[in-house]
Amino acid sequence: MEDPLTVALEAAREAGDLLLRYLHEPLHVTEKMRRADIVTDADRASERCIVARLRGAFPNATILGEEGGLYGGTSSERWIVDPLDGTTNYAHGYPLFCVSIAYERDGELIAGVVYAPLMRECFAAERGAGARLDGAPIAVSAIARIGDALTCTGFMPADFDRNGPYFRAVSARAQAVRRDGSAALDLAYVALGRYDGFWEFDLQPWDVAAGTLLIREAGGTVTQVDGSAARVDAGSILASNGAIHEQLREVLLMRPLVYDPKTPTG
Numbered sequence: 001m002e003d004p005l006t007v008a009l010e011a012a013r014e015a016g017d018l019l020l021r022y023l024h025e026p027l028h029v030t031e032k033m034r035r036a037d038i039v040t041d042a043d044r045a046s047e048r049c050i051v052a053r054l055r056g057a058f059p060n061a062t063i064l065g066e067e068g069g070l071y072g073g074t075s076s077e078r079w080i081v082d083p084l085d086g087t088t089n090y091a092h093g094y095p096l097f098c099v100s101i102a103y104e105r106d107g108e109l110i111a112g113v114v115y116a117p118l119m120r121e122c123f124a125a126e127r128g129a130g131a132r133l134d135g136a137p138i139a140v141s142a143i144a145r146i147g148d149a150l151t152c153t154g155f156m157p158a159d160f161d162r163n164g165p166y167f168r169a170v171s172a173r174a175q176a177v178r179r180d181g182s183a184a185l186d187l188a189y190v191a192l193g194r195y196d197g198f199w200e201f202d203l204q205p206w207d208v209a210a211g212t213l214l215i216r217e218a219g220g221t222v223t224q225v226d227g228s229a230a231r232v233d234a235g236s237i238l239a240s241n242g243a244i245h246e247q248l249r250e251v252l253l254m255r256p257l258v259y260d261p262k263t264p265t266g
Helices: 004-022 041-057 087-091 157-171 183-192 205-217 245-253
Strands: 029-031 038-040 062-065 069-071 077-085 098-105 108-116 121-126 130-133 150-154 176-179 197-200 221-223 237-240
Touching: 004 041, 004 098, 004 108, 004 121, 038 041, 038 087, 041 062, 041 077, 041 098, 062 205, 077 087, 077 183, 077 205, 098 183, 098 205, 108 183, 108 205, 121 183, 121 205, 130 205, 150 157, 150 183, 157 176, 157 197, 157 245, 183 197, 183 205, 183 237, 197 245, 205 221, 205 237, 221 245, 237 245
Parallel strands: 062 077, 150 176, 150 197
Antiparallel strands: 029 038, 062 069, 077 098, 098 108, 108 121, 121 130, 197 237, 221 237
16 A cells, blocks of 8 residues: 555645646636635646545555545545645645645545645645654644734634624734634644634545644644634534634633534624
């Protein structure tokens, strides 16, 4: 069996190169089920590229992809794939987009890669072996006070009313809050120490799986927004350097937690 991290790195770089080639071609952009939730032909081509590489190396593994859904398998292994996180950014030539690939065995995250091709930055983590950026070890920041923290969040435009109160509450306490439009890359930035904390609702496993492992291996903390144990299918995530985690959680909990993944957002 091939090494999962090596396979993930190769698949992410190959898909990233493909995305860069598509940037120079006219893009076919369509909306999914909701306003501003878009998909391009580049998303689909990237996923095909990744699935082919993963299938070749792990023919019995299940693959969960954002665009193609579930590719069935028979083993206890699962790949979780976002072929292009930050599609709106990508469609406008804004450089903050990435490929995210994670590998699970028996429900445990084992390997994860987040590759930002236009930035030429490749984040990788392996359980128990630390996190790296382009081969060099990385660690979360040492910021100890939320007042000194650069934080980040994300939301779909239609969901601003849900996250707006939290955005306002953190803005009143943190040094600054950003919204970059790519949850997987935001999580990688927490692992690197560029951000000190991140929270978001309405996420899917492919948004958070690789980033969760990166942060854990970089020494940070990942939970749900309410502080309960993190799960890739939980919907909400709160990630930090660990030192400000409880402070950030308390600020967020000052707002009523109205998030319900089963509630229509209109």
